[in-house]
Amino acid sequence: MKSIPEILRIVARTAATLVVTTWSVLAGQPPAATTSQVTNLTPINATLRGLVWPYGAETVAWFEWGSSTNYGNRIGMTNAGSAAWDGILIEATLSNLVASTKYHYRVAASNVWGKTYGANLVFTAPFFAEVGADLRVDQGSGGRRDVAGGTAAWGDYNLDGTLDVLLTGNYTSDGGYYGTIFRNEGNGTFASVLARSLLSGVSSAAWGDWNNDGNLDILAPALRGICINNGLGAMPFRNWQEKENRNNV
Ligand SMILES: [Ca+2]
Numbered sequence: 001m002k003s004i005p006e007i008l009r010i011v012a013r014t015a016a017t018l019v020v021t022t023w024s025v026l027a028g029q030p031p032a033a034t035t036s037q038v039t040n041l042t043p044i045n046a047t048l049r050g051l052v053w054p055y056g057a058e059t060v061a062w063f064e065w066g067s068s069t070n071y072g073n074r075i076g077m078t079n080a081g082s083a084a085w086d087g088i089l090i091e092a093t094l095s096n097l098v099a100s101t102k103y104h105y106r107v108a109a110s111n112v113w114g115k116t117y118g119a120n121l122v123f124t125a126p127f128f129a130e131v132g133a134d135l136r137v138d139q140g141s142g143g144r145r146d147v148a149g150g151t152a153a154w155g156d157y158n159l160d161g162t163l164d165v166l167l168t169g170n171y172t173s174d175g176g177y178y179g180t181i182f183r184n185e186g187n188g189t190f191a192s193v194l195a196r197s198l199l200s201g202v203s204s205a206a207w208g209d210w211n212n213d214g215n216l217d218i219l220a221p222a223l224r225g226i227c228i229n230n231g232l233g234a235m236p237f238r239n240w241q242e243k244e245n246r247n248n249v
């Protein structure tokens with residue numbers, strides 16, 4: 001639909017006053033487009049955002065992106081409608097980015113009157129992203145407790161392809177000893193899998209498959225031995241053995 005390129009001015013007179021009311025009526029023109037900052041930025045993903053004003057004519061919008069202002073890629077082709085005055089939010093998510101790499105992008109929009117590009121913006125895919133994992137101990141009604149003074153080690157104890165966390169230390173609230181495994185749920189969260197603490201004292205700890213059965217075991221000096229992983233699933237500690245270190249392990 002083409003718009004009408006003119007300004008209407010309506011004049012009315014009452015007995016006492018002269019009233020002038022002005023309506024601006026859309027002139028046929030290309031859309032407006034403003035590139036916005038990316039959101040949900042991780043080492044491999046980023047959500048591109050932009051605002052598009054169709055100015056009353058059917059408009060399509062998309063993003064152009066790449067490692068330079070030559071862009072070279074398009075994503076998110078979207079029908080932005082034909083709103084007269086409202087800005088339309090356009091989003092598209094990039095994936096398979098390369099960490100620590102700088103990217104350029106801009107939003108683009110086109111209608112029957114022409115094409116418009118938003119400003120070029122840049123972002124850098126970070127090396128690391130905060131996943132918000134909470135590795136404190138859930139004490140139920142007592143809330144979560146912080147741990148300090150120990151160690152943390154990665155290891156895939158349940159062989160599901162995601163690294164789990166072995167965490168030791170002491171509670172900052174009362175100094176009590178702490179040691180447990182957090183299972184990596186694969187969605188940015190971790191679940192504590194031990195019914196009780198591994199430790200009877202503050203200790204360093206490390207994973208290692210001491211008996212070569214394919215299951216990672218735990219070495220922690222405070223255990224006075226090795227905690228053997230029998231590979232029995234989600235609550236392994238109940239079925240693990242604490243192997244005393246008396247020169248016969
Ligand atoms: Ca795992």
Ligand SMILES: [Ca+2]
Pocket residue numbers: 208209210211212213214215216217229
């Ligand atoms: Ca083992």
